[in-house]
Amino acid sequence: MNMKFCIWGCGIRGKNIFRFMDKADVCAFIDSSPVLQGTEYEGIPIISFEWYLKEHRDCVVIVTPHYEHYEILDKLEREGVEALSALLLPPEIFEMPVPELFEIIENKTKAEGTLFLYGLNLYSLMLLARFHCKRPIRVIPEEGAARWLLRRTESCFPGCLGTLEEVGGNVLYLTSNEYENRHIPVENQAGLYDFMSDIEAYYNPQIAKFKGIHAGKRCFIIATGPSLRIEDLERLRERGEICIGMNGIFKAYPLTLWRPEYFVLEDRDLFEEWKEILLNEEVAKHVFVSDSCLRGCSYQKFIKFHLSYLQVQPYCKPPFSGDFARGAYESGTVTYDCLQLAVYMGCSEIYLYGLDFSYGKHFTDHYSTMEKGLPESAFQDARIRAKLGYESAKRAAEKAGVKIYNVSRKTELSVFERVDFDEVLNGKGEAI
Secondary structure, eight states: OOOOEEEEOOSHHHHHHHHTSOGGGEEEEEOSOTTTTTOEETTEEEEOHHHHHHHOTTSEEEEOOSTTHHHHHHHHHHTTOOEEESTTSOHHHHTSOOTTHHHHHHHHHTTOSSEEEEOOSHHHHHHHHHHTTTSOEEEEOOTTOOHHHHHHHHHHSTTOBOOGGGTTTSOEEESOGGGTTSOOOOSOEEESSOOTTTOGGGOOHHHHTTTTTTTTOEEEEEOOOTTOOHHHHHHHHHTTOEEEEEGGGGGGGGGOSOOOSEEEEOOHHHHHHHHHHHHHSOOOSEEEEEHHHHTTOOOTTEEEEOEEOOOOOTTOOOOOOSOTTTOEEOOSSHHHHHHHHHHHTTOSEEEEESOOOOTTOOSSSOSOHHHHTSOHHHHHHHHHHHHHHHHHHHHHHHHHTOEEEEOOSSOSOOSSEEBOHHHHHTTOOOBO
């Protein structure tokens, strides 16, 4: 008998995860919306949390909302509810669904006799449910795995829990980048959570022409913090500096003749808010928009790039893409995408400007209506993930011989060396 679940959140992510599960294993969706409660999605009832406690408490809850995710997990723990986070699932399941993902995994691991998975979590449980009747499979629980989850797994999949000693010379597949920093005494290890190089549809040959195009040159990445000055943009224009803009930087255009050569946008809510402006105005010579924004649509004006929402824990840094044509990794800020693009284009010196690291605050009060409705926890989560991304970018840049400096006039970010903006433009660039 497979494990029974209730999915918290009947939004995009909850529905995406549902598509990869056996319908018989899902008893209900839990949603806080009174409009949805009492209705159904594909025959599955949508209920309140109170109704879950009354009628479905024996089901494991899958927590899918991005905002207030950990608050929900804490609430469930206080209520004694057994719950699993969806954040460690591959983005091909919960964010940008790839229906053939399990077939890709099967082909990727078919050379192995027994499929050994490290980590007992929602993802490994989904793989167990998919493959346990087809091939030998063992899940090796990580140290500290929840006792209730061990008990339930052994009950639902008898004999499928294994030990590291069983792996021998076989490949041990890690089910999350969370485990990359752990000492696991197995020689042959491989990740089974990042599929950027396995899915050909992610590759955009249009982007390949930008590889190394600015080799040995410097560029400025222009963020939208409150410290941005219009006169600084004018100085960048006068000196012909290579600039990468982002998000709502076009809000400054009525006040300056400066325009970035490149523009990057990854947030789909902002894209929906600004789509008509981006389509009808010249925001930059080259406009890069993530596939998560475009959602299968194609616009001649935009250069589509794949954005991987590979999730990270507070102590786990995200990967840094070495091939922007295949995609970039998300880390709570579009600036991280810009850094990956700049390195891909061969820039040897990257200067971050307007990066105040003050989420929700910008150089104009008329920035985004969408942001005004976000809870404070959303900004706090983004700050944590963004800082991890910047640390990852610094490490990758140092390895590639690339220098990254923060020339913002005000900033709360201490990851990169601070350099005075005026000194850089004057040719001195002394640290501050």
